[in-house]
Amino acid sequence: MEDVDGADEGGEELEVGEIDRASWDSMANWTQAERDYWFMGPFDGGLPGMIRRVRRILDVSQRGLAALLKVSQSVVARWETGRTSPRACVVEQLLRMARLRATVRDEQGEEVGPMRADGARTHAGSRYPAHVDLRATGWWVPRRLRSMTSVEAFAWRDRSRRVGDPAIRYNAAPFWKAVERELHGTPDDHPAVHQLAAEVRYLDERREERFRPRAA
Numbered sequence: 001m002e003d004v005d006g007a008d009e010g011g012e013e014l015e016v017g018e019i020d021r022a023s024w025d026s027m028a029n030w031t032q033a034e035r036d037y038w039f040m041g042p043f044d045g046g047l048p049g050m051i052r053r054v055r056r057i058l059d060v061s062q063r064g065l066a067a068l069l070k071v072s073q074s075v076v077a078r079w080e081t082g083r084t085s086p087r088a089c090v091v092e093q094l095l096r097m098a099r100l101r102a103t104v105r106d107e108q109g110e111e112v113g114p115m116r117a118d119g120a121r122t123h124a125g126s127r128y129p130a131h132v133d134l135r136a137t138g139w140w141v142p143r144r145l146r147s148m149t150s151v152e153a154f155a156w157r158d159r160s161r162r163v164g165d166p167a168i169r170y171n172a173a174p175f176w177k178a179v180e181r182e183l184h185g186t187p188d189d190h191p192a193v194h195q196l197a198a199e200v201r202y203l204d205e206r207r208e209e210r211f212r213p214r215a216a
Helices: 021-029 032-039 046-058 062-069 073-080 088-097 151-163 174-184 193-211
Strands: 003-007 013-015 135-139 166-169
Touching: 046 062, 046 073, 046 088, 062 073, 062 088, 135 151, 135 193, 166 193
Parallel strands: none
Antiparallel strands: 003 013, 135 166
């Protein structure tokens, strides 16, 4: 088999089959340290190995994958040697092209999914901070009416009860958040609005039971 004009520090010549020609061409601008690292392989996989896996599934060269992604061949070569990494959106595109699905697992091997998309949001439409624990404390009333017992305040409370709009609170202070988690545990996710509304309705029922006159 034809040999490539190059050898590692041990003097062993590398065969053409061991090096993708496009990768070899892209080494022209590498530093000596980068060449030494590449020749020290095999790599332990990781993202560079996954990109090579996608290429094998699609049966394309580096230039072929670069054409599909509309990037240069040298960009793909840098991804495969770990010099740079593709953006997350590019990784998603690669997995879709190869009909693969990425999963994330914890130290025990259990699969960890993304946070639910229908988690409760603020009245402005933004998401609550991901690191806080949400609590439903009653029915929502505008801030300007929360310290009042006016007819308008009660009207807002009744409206929120009808449409299922709970008042949502959370503690951002690490100390109080830790206290609440010690008492109630750490929730896996942010609940959806209808779950929080159901919790408030349950609290209303418990409150009504406490104040309901007992039969003689």
